[in-house]
Amino acid sequence: MTDGDDQQSLSQSIKGRLQEGVQNSVFRDKGLLDPDAVIDEDRIVGRDEQLDDIITYLRPALQGNRPPNMLLYGPSGTGKSLIINAVCQQVLELANSQDDRFGVIKINCQTIKSHDRAVYRLAKNAADEAGVDVGIPQSGISTDQKLNRFYEVLSNNFDSVIIILDEVDLLVGRQRDPNDEPAYSKLLYQLSRASQLGRIEGHVSVAALTNDPRFMEDLDGRAESSFNPQDVVFPDYDANQLQAILERRRDAYQDDVLEDGIIPLSSAFAAQDHGDARKAIDLFRKAGEIADREGEEIVSEEHVRDAQQEAERDRTLTQMQGLSTQKKLSLFATAIVPVYSQRNLNAIPSTVAYRVYQYLTDLLDADEKSRDSYLRYMSEAETYNFVTSEKRGRGYGSGVHKEYTFVDDPGVVAETLQTDIRLEEVEQEEDLIRSVVNAQIEDFFEGK
Numbered sequence: 001m002t003d004g005d006d007q008q009s010l011s012q013s014i015k016g017r018l019q020e021g022v023q024n025s026v027f028r029d030k031g032l033l034d035p036d037a038v039i040d041e042d043r044i045v046g047r048d049e050q051l052d053d054i055i056t057y058l059r060p061a062l063q064g065n066r067p068p069n070m071l072l073y074g075p076s077g078t079g080k081s082l083i084i085n086a087v088c089q090q091v092l093e094l095a096n097s098q099d100d101r102f103g104v105i106k107i108n109c110q111t112i113k114s115h116d117r118a119v120y121r122l123a124k125n126a127a128d129e130a131g132v133d134v135g136i137p138q139s140g141i142s143t144d145q146k147l148n149r150f151y152e153v154l155s156n157n158f159d160s161v162i163i164i165l166d167e168v169d170l171l172v173g174r175q176r177d178p179n180d181e182p183a184y185s186k187l188l189y190q191l192s193r194a195s196q197l198g199r200i201e202g203h204v205s206v207a208a209l210t211n212d213p214r215f216m217e218d219l220d221g222r223a224e225s226s227f228n229p230q231d232v233v234f235p236d237y238d239a240n241q242l243q244a245i246l247e248r249r250r251d252a253y254q255d256d257v258l259e260d261g262i263i264p265l266s267s268a269f270a271a272q273d274h275g276d277a278r279k280a281i282d283l284f285r286k287a288g289e290i291a292d293r294e295g296e297e298i299v300s301e302e303h304v305r306d307a308q309q310e311a312e313r314d315r316t317l318t319q320m321q322g323l324s325t326q327k328k329l330s331l332f333a334t335a336i337v338p339v340y341s342q343r344n345l346n347a348i349p350s351t352v353a354y355r356v357y358q359y360l361t362d363l364l365d366a367d368e369k370s371r372d373s374y375l376r377y378m379s380e381a382e383t384y385n386f387v388t389s390e391k392r393g394r395g396y397g398s399g400v401h402k403e404y405t406f407v408d409d410p411g412v413v414a415e416t417l418q419t420d421i422r423l424e425e426v427e428q429e430e431d432l433i434r435s436v437v438n439a440q441i442e443d444f445f446e447g448k
């Protein structure tokens, strides 16, 4: 065989293996479960009230009038973007059919650092939407010049425009002084005033999206009165609504690959976490990805549980990145108590956890901090929502102690921390640590 033949057979084999994966996938149309998927109207479940309100508010755009400004608020994953986008899309199609120049200009404020950047992004998106050149540089000119160009693009190209500011409360800008007006306040004032003062020829209205129910309270007085929005509230979904949302995307999967419990279980997990549809969809997709990865033909409840654990692990990891080694060690010592305990132990006495912590510092040759420091670290862990605590008066020693309960699975927390470099060697001593933990628990409960 020549080198060329070798090469060819390798390519064939790679191709074959790639295709095998595709052919055997449990998914039929995974794109439907993409977090940013644009879905058909018939896949939207409920939200009739919000749809009705937004349709009523946007109708004037098709009748030559200015729609009101809107404030859409509710926790994440409750359909704010979905519903405003769906209605805007329909307005766009109807406006096109009657030769009205309607535009939707959208920015997500999460990644925008300053008021100036937000204005540039608006001008750029408006120019892209109109199919014209933005005509200004990103830096080197004043924000006012950018704002003027933005107004010019709108005036020249649109009869009516909706400006969607997603995650508006995150556009705080560079506040040098805490009393400085946040960037979103300034922007909302400018946009609403420009429209009222006729600085833009067509009709402009702003839809601001936020998770913060107190957003309006943080607005500067003049911004509040000129923005003056119609509120549309998006409450949490309950488990039944989440189930219905997933049911309408069941065809993301092949026929007969989903065990019965998959949709209810994914919904139940997401409902525990304030009823976030994004979370339900993520779990529903991740379960299938795990099944694919394991080469299984059926998605089982176990895959959903694994997906939930993976999601917890990701969240825990992100949150833990900022902790110092001592804090990680305190949290680890606390988490392994229920993991290694022979008793069914949900609430972890601080006395036991601190002794385990002391043992670990010795084992790892790390600094041993005082009991007070340990308690302080754990209070911080509480503010990060890793644990909750309660004061108790039982047990040996000084009487009153605290009991910690982990918000997520302590096994996941311990595992995540253990992979942290400094804790690796703990693995080699697992049996020893397990016996120390149980000895401390027995001491505690037998009041020695």
Ligand SMILES: Nc1ncnc2c1ncn2[C@@H]1O[C@H](COP(=O)(O)OP(=O)(O)OP(=O)(O)O)[C@@H](O)[C@H]1O
Pocket: 034, 035, 036, 037, 039, 043, 044, 045, 046, 047, 074, 075, 076, 077, 078, 079, 080, 081, 082, 083, 210, 211, 234, 245, 277, 278, 281
């Ligand atoms: N009522 C619903 N019917 C069908 N799918 C929904 C519904 N509500 C939300 N979703 C889906 O859930 C995901 C999150 O929704 P969306 O982005 O609209 O939430 P949001 O409220 O804007 O969240 P955030 O505040 O985090 O931006 C999207 O994939 C969306 O398609």
